[in-house]
Amino acid sequence: MQTPNDLVRYFRGFLTIPAAISLSGLLVAGIVFRTEQALVSWGWTASDWMSVSNRTASDVLSAISAASMSALVMVYSIVLLVYTLAAGSIGPRLLQRFGEDRVNQIAVGSLGATFLYSLMILWLIRDDTSVNLAVAIGIAYSIISVLLLLLFVHTVSTRVTIDQEAARISEALDRQVNTAIENSADIPSSEAVPEVEDMRQVLASGTGYVNSINTEGLVSAAKEAGAVVVFDVQPGDFMVPTDTLANVYGDSDESLYDLVQAAAPLIPARDPNGDIRFSVHLLIEIALRALSPGVNDTFTAIVCIDRLSASLARAWSSKLCTGVYRDDDGNVRVVYPSITAEALFHDSMPALRRAARGNGLVTAALIRALVRMAEAAPEEDLRAVVDELSAVRDETRESDMLERDIDKFCGQVETAIEGF
Numbered sequence: 001m002q003t004p005n006d007l008v009r010y011f012r013g014f015l016t017i018p019a020a021i022s023l024s025g026l027l028v029a030g031i032v033f034r035t036e037q038a039l040v041s042w043g044w045t046a047s048d049w050m051s052v053s054n055r056t057a058s059d060v061l062s063a064i065s066a067a068s069m070s071a072l073v074m075v076y077s078i079v080l081l082v083y084t085l086a087a088g089s090i091g092p093r094l095l096q097r098f099g100e101d102r103v104n105q106i107a108v109g110s111l112g113a114t115f116l117y118s119l120m121i122l123w124l125i126r127d128d129t130s131v132n133l134a135v136a137i138g139i140a141y142s143i144i145s146v147l148l149l150l151l152f153v154h155t156v157s158t159r160v161t162i163d164q165e166a167a168r169i170s171e172a173l174d175r176q177v178n179t180a181i182e183n184s185a186d187i188p189s190s191e192a193v194p195e196v197e198d199m200r201q202v203l204a205s206g207t208g209y210v211n212s213i214n215t216e217g218l219v220s221a222a223k224e225a226g227a228v229v230v231f232d233v234q235p236g237d238f239m240v241p242t243d244t245l246a247n248v249y250g251d252s253d254e255s256l257y258d259l260v261q262a263a264a265p266l267i268p269a270r271d272p273n274g275d276i277r278f279s280v281h282l283l284i285e286i287a288l289r290a291l292s293p294g295v296n297d298t299f300t301a302i303v304c305i306d307r308l309s310a311s312l313a314r315a316w317s318s319k320l321c322t323g324v325y326r327d328d329d330g331n332v333r334v335v336y337p338s339i340t341a342e343a344l345f346h347d348s349m350p351a352l353r354r355a356a357r358g359n360g361l362v363t364a365a366l367i368r369a370l371v372r373m374a375e376a377a378p379e380e381d382l383r384a385v386v387d388e389l390s391a392v393r394d395e396t397r398e399s400d401m402l403e404r405d406i407d408k409f410c411g412q413v414e415t416a417i418e419g420f
Helices: 004-009 016-041 052-088 093-099 101-125 130-158 160-183 216-225 255-262 276-291 300-317 341-355 362-374 377-397 403-419
Strands: 198-204 208-210 230-231 244-249 323-325 331-334
Touching: 016 101, 016 130, 052 101, 052 130, 101 130, 160 276, 198 255, 216 230, 216 255, 216 331, 244 255, 244 323, 276 300, 276 341, 300 341, 300 362, 341 362, 341 377, 362 377, 362 403, 377 403
Parallel strands: 230 331
Antiparallel strands: 198 244, 230 244, 323 331
């Protein structure tokens, strides 16, 4: 069964959408040519400004097709260059995001459509045919392609700007957080696991990463079987065939076995769709790469910390807690380890704190970020932020910064802790 996430993957990169737009040029060429011949047979004549000889039409369309193909080659060359720069300076896992950019896909497709349209009309031209309308449409195609090419260059110039890319990742994370908040449960998954011992183990169907856990159909199926499905994994976890994917409670005839495996499809590489942790890890990767001795880009790390703290504060203030899904009667049917703001916090902040050791600017940004999150965190989760503030203080004391800098940062931490 194909899920929406499976279908989305077909529309990434420079194949499906650009190919569809390009092939539409052939279809439009055929329609325009047949329409013009029908209009001419009914007595229609082109205006003086549209009227051209077949020889001129051939020259114009030849120039358009040659120019569009040259521009198409240039676009692909720029894309490859951007990929190389992004992989080296930002992070290799961002390449997938560049391929998903609709502006890039449409720009490539429009150039391909212009080329194929012009080529098709050139093939259809005969001595006794009128192609005035077809040439006008070809010129319109070329104008649109030029405008899209300019938009493409503008978009690419922003994609290699790390601050802009961090902002885009943060916006994607915020959308994922908002979606997760809408599906938040009233209890954590640890409290929803049945206490009965009658359970059947479901193993992973292969090797790969859990793309997402599709609960909609599984909830109704579990209700019909009178069972509860408890996954051992979250979206983004890696599995091998010997790993336990889920435990099913109450399914006496194992009717849910195949459905459980289908609900958690495995893919070769992690994917942002359905995996909220993927965007978090992208920001962490950019920050850690920026803090590495070979890059040493302090302000990029600060941007990532600021963006990440804003998203986590939003998740905390809304009490994000996924992983428990009920049927129409209110009974728990599907469970997987809850994704909470605290879990995302522990995934990210300790690694950033260790990498920031000895860097005063990043340490100050971390303190500000932790204070921001502490103000949004509920009282029961406040201890996690306070402990991380204490760890920042201890890390600072063990660093090679000047004593006065150490005293200043430790004083900031102490003030923050006392305030909470």
